[in-house]
Amino acid sequence: MKRISNYHTFAAAALLFLSSCNDGFLEKYPETEIGQESFFNNEQDLNLASLRLYDFPSVGGYYISDAVTDNAWTTGSAELKNMMVSTPSAESLTSGWDWEKVRNCNFFLENFRRAAVSEQRLNHYEGLGRFFRARAYVEKVKRYSDVPWIEQTVSTDNEGILFAARDPRELVVGKILEDYDFAINNIDETAPNGAVNRWVAKADYARFLLYEGTFRKYHPELNLTSSADALLQRAVEVAQDVITNGGFFIHNTGNPREDYGSLFFNTNLFAVGEIIFARDYAHELLNGDVWDTSDGVFGNYEVFPVKDLVQAYLMEDGSFYSAQPNYAQNEFVDEFKNRDPRMYQTLAYPGWELVRSGTYLQGSGLYVQQLAKNFSGYHQIKGLYNTTNLQERNNIDLPLYRFAETLLIYAEAKAELGQLTQGDLDISVNMLRARAGMPGMTLNPPVDPVQAAKFPNVSSPQRAEILEIRRERRIELAFEGFRHDDLMRWEVGKLLEKEPQGIYFSRLGQHDLNGDGVPDIILLPASESIPAQRETNSLGVPFIYYRVGTFANPDVSVFLSSPTSGNVQVVENAGTFETPKYYYRPIPQSQIQLNPNLGDQLFGW
Template identity: 45%
Template structure:
């Protein structure tokens, strides 16, 4: 049985926001050792202390999230992968049913009005609390769909509310949008750096409206298709308000080779006009954000499918090029969307070395179960720990606003070329790419995109698919892909096991782009020679040796056709994404025992 405790409050400091006891206790009372609300919620300082304690933002760990999508391969025990390859039930899928944070939020909303401050000040902090409550419930809806709605901290004797059944998704999402509407109207624009203000709230409002609108449109099992447009209209309206404010712009110095990457490698994003909410990291402030090891130690590796999604630099499709399926690494990166080489280690990339010197091009490491591609986004190419630990994280980017605007209007059928020119075209221009032309996209939709998203229909099919491509590329490795696949009813894409680079067979290969071989793939039955006997290339540098073979053999590189070559294979277990079941999670079995009214489970979960 899980227990949850209320926020402990001292005279000057909010101590902790943790949960620890039973659901009943969590929803009932504040700790006896805490100062009662009538003695604490007196001043703006009190309100600020409490709400600051609720602050929760994404951080640099997002660069290593989305390991459960078609963007990455990983050996980690990711929940969705385990579901697709196992026999999940409410007894094995037990995460996500935690409510301590909601108790902390509602406790504030029940008591903030006692403070002796102006209504404007009260509304600002209440708006922030309701913003946090909306985010909390959105996460619950994404996972469980129907959940109990609690607008207040429960009274100890209110057993009816404590053990209530789940409320329908429609009620929950109406309440979420009401919270966001209030927050967007009341939260101040001017707030301390690193905390959400009015415009960050509005972005969340637009994002959540787009998520729910597209989810209802593409998930017929909810029987809410008729209500989808109202959410899409909100997404379009709010994103346009942000655009029209003129307060934000894409980070663009006119250098498409570096402007995009600078967003993910900067020590100071607080004044960046694109970053609407920043998570600030600074070693001097004892807040370290370094995660180089997590990115570059094969915790995960990008997929070939993601690499192939990027367009050519002239805007044409890479997958329309003859022989693209057998192109090798160096060829794949030639004349592509510049964001590809700002997201992945590219041929010729040089790692920083210590002491500083002229570094040699980095030779990609190959290993079992991974794709061979390396992630660059989020990686700090430095040997200075202060630089590595001091890179800020862009929690909210204006680029997302532009994508929300374009997608919402495309889904509503109201998108124009003018809309694209003030949204997607700006994103592409920053990267040195040509504009997206609506008529061209709709006239000849990409057949590979059509296969990924077969439920997209109508006159705007082509442009919707290109907007989805743009979202995947622009926000690759930033933690958005899983939610996007879920809301688009595209979970079947997760059945395809991520693959890696292509090698036509055994032999020597150039991985740095200088035309000189760097590695050699040898037969599984051949011993790697001792260092003194290893072959060197024309530069006099020893080749890196790898044994190649089929999956499961005693080798270091798994190829689709073993010694005969093919793409790198990361695993072989068959994946089965059951629809609509796997778009949701069951209420954990133990919670049903505590509260039988939470039954029945949705969508065939047991």
């Protein structure tokens, strides 16, 4: 049985103790005064108080992370999806203006030095406080760009802060960088499993430096383009430090059909050299499986993969899938032939066996898609705990920072600066391709016209390299929560106007979906009814019937792009992405009314 670390046992108790301390931005609660007077006395107090700052994703991260991107779509409600098909305003977009995380960090930073511990230990805890404050402000900058910088605990009598104006993005980011720099120089290099150490802070810092550097480069409305390269150069430096000195390595046992996928179905990620940081779960103590992931992660509830991601994977010989004759008309079985092995470890493929069926209508066994209105026909297996063993499912850890991401940060920042060498590729991108059994990337690679059309604004002299590094990032990090931010920082939100699509059917009639050469389903025209007595295929298995049609005829089982053939249709109209407006969010109008000093809304809001 897996044993969770003492740190997590302590953490679970600490979080229960602190659960009464949640506060709003304007609230001053009695526990604050108690804490100031009697709590920050020793290192145990500091450790307990620092746990309140932890805000990392937990189980379910694979399920919602890439929704409303060109990787995945959702039938549920999502902010950006709703914005694109409606008329959003500062009155309707009211979430996000929450300052509890910042307040918690500032409260900790104002009080931690009361403890009787060494200066070195105090610096470690200051580093933790500033690390989490930086993370909290990163989310504010991403959403609003200009926000008030607050570095003290706010209560109702702090009118100077309560009625403060926005600070410019450049100032706020400067403060964020100061917090990160202190953190990476003072947090302990080692820590118990599940606790933040210096390498976690550096990985997070490099992530933000790449984000902000490329965001400034590709968003002229900020008027900060001239400062982009300095941030990208710093991203290179921090990522290189992790590469050179962190002791991490890409998990590779020489089995390209399993090594990648095993990272997301692992009960002891802290023993894997690629993992910089993870959520550590243990059965009946801190369960890693809190819902039916066969419906959630698998893509049979709201969120599901779409065709654009499927078409992004290279062929196994390294050539472009888009170079295959009539590639867009390949049916499901043919789509998966001779592709990058990571595709088979991310998406359910012909011949894959479903063990944990949950409420999946088709049940366990050889995978056959369950088609339904507004679903793509593709299913996700990355992060799917495909076992009926509850104890094993509850022990599965969640990777949060992988060395693979740091390698991709390094390569992308280098290419954006026009500094990428073959040696850089060999220690970054090609480490990931080697694990997958894929040919290595070289300088001056051929340009895929499909990829180039997605990113017409790439300005680096190493444009061809950037296009392939972006592909590599998409494939390696699929469903880990990066794609939305990537599309936003690259200033390609317009890609989301393309209606997401599902699998392709060339005709009505019988189709083989599991790759055994025997048809599994029958597509009927909208004018026909599903027979009460179903035929069986040559294996004696009853056919699954679907009535198909277009959005013009909603009384069908599956929508296609034409009445008798085409791609499965997910949504009739994805809407409009307004630029630069939708790269940001407005401050809720209610907050402007409370504090007129916040000023006018930015970027068309």
